[in-house]
Amino acid sequence: MRKKIVAGNWKMNNTLQEGLALTFRIIDLLKENPADHVKVIVAPPFTSLHPICELINKEGVIHLAAQDCHQEKSGAFTGEVSSDMLFDLGVKYVIVGHSERRHYFNETDALVLAKAEAALDVGLRPIMCFGETQEQRSRGEHFDAVKKQLENSLLKINPADIAHVVIAYEPVWAIGTGQNATPQQAQEMHAFIRSTVAGKFGKNAADDILIIYGGSCNSKNSKELFSQPDIDGGLIGGASLKADEFVQIVRSA
Numbered sequence: 001m002r003k004k005i006v007a008g009n010w011k012m013n014n015t016l017q018e019g020l021a022l023t024f025r026i027i028d029l030l031k032e033n034p035a036d037h038v039k040v041i042v043a044p045p046f047t048s049l050h051p052i053c054e055l056i057n058k059e060g061v062i063h064l065a066a067q068d069c070h071q072e073k074s075g076a077f078t079g080e081v082s083s084d085m086l087f088d089l090g091v092k093y094v095i096v097g098h099s100e101r102r103h104y105f106n107e108t109d110a111l112v113l114a115k116a117e118a119a120l121d122v123g124l125r126p127i128m129c130f131g132e133t134q135e136q137r138s139r140g141e142h143f144d145a146v147k148k149q150l151e152n153s154l155l156k157i158n159p160a161d162i163a164h165v166v167i168a169y170e171p172v173w174a175i176g177t178g179q180n181a182t183p184q185q186a187q188e189m190h191a192f193i194r195s196t197v198a199g200k201f202g203k204n205a206a207d208d209i210l211i212i213y214g215g216s217c218n219s220k221n222s223k224e225l226f227s228q229p230d231i232d233g234g235l236i237g238g239a240s241l242k243a244d245e246f247v248q249i250v251r252s253a
């Protein structure tokens with residue numbers, strides 16, 4: 001049976017002190033009342049990764065992700081951070097292809113693939129994000145849009161590495177809007193993604209791969225979303241910034 005993942009993407013929020021306080025509180029709540037059936041991950045900004053990693057290493061209970069990485073190992077790329085550097089810190093996961101990076105930083109499917117491969121090369125698990133825009137959904141093109149993203153990136157991953165990839169289905173129209181996909185809309189897309197994975201990597205790989213949902217997920221809608229057969233947890237933005245709310249979402253998985 002697949003273990004659930006609930007990951008909090010803090011985006012560009014929280015100073016170091018705020019991030020440490022939030023992490024402490026999440027760990028405390030999970031120690032008081034463990035949720036061992038769920039892998040809990042937080043993705044702070046780069047500036048907080050090292051101290052939060054030290055805290056996590058001391059306390060256990062949760063895991064650490066970065067929000068992005070560069071596709072090259074090192075070099076003249078001012079302002080960038082490589083997967084090697086993240087792994088060296090103790091980071092275990094990295095989000096790649098988030099729709100905000102695709103939109104604001106013009107990240108293409110090819111770049112998302114290169115970043116995922118850079119992560120896998122050093123032993124980081126990429127959380128690869130996919131999702132259609134509102135326009136694509138209203139034109140009835142949401143499956144085609146996601147299929148194209150998958151074909152251009154996920155399906156080109158080395159089959160030996162696919163077990164280390166986590167997929168996040170994040171419809172762009174649901175991110176930060178308060179308008180989550182219905183459990184039925186999310187389930188049908190997750191099932192579609194899983195069958196696409198099966199077509200390329202085989203049934204066992206598809207049965208094992210984790211596909212999490214993101215987009216205005218909160219403690220009120222998470223239980224129904226996470227109880228769908230192909231939804232293996234969530235990537236949580238806004239609702240991950242409050243420890244109590246985030247841990248309630250974890251408990252609903």
Ligand code: PEP
Pocket residue numbers: 009170174175176177178214215216217235236237238239
């Ligand atoms: C996200 O940024 O990955 C996300 C899902 O955001 P939100 O939960 O705020 O919609």
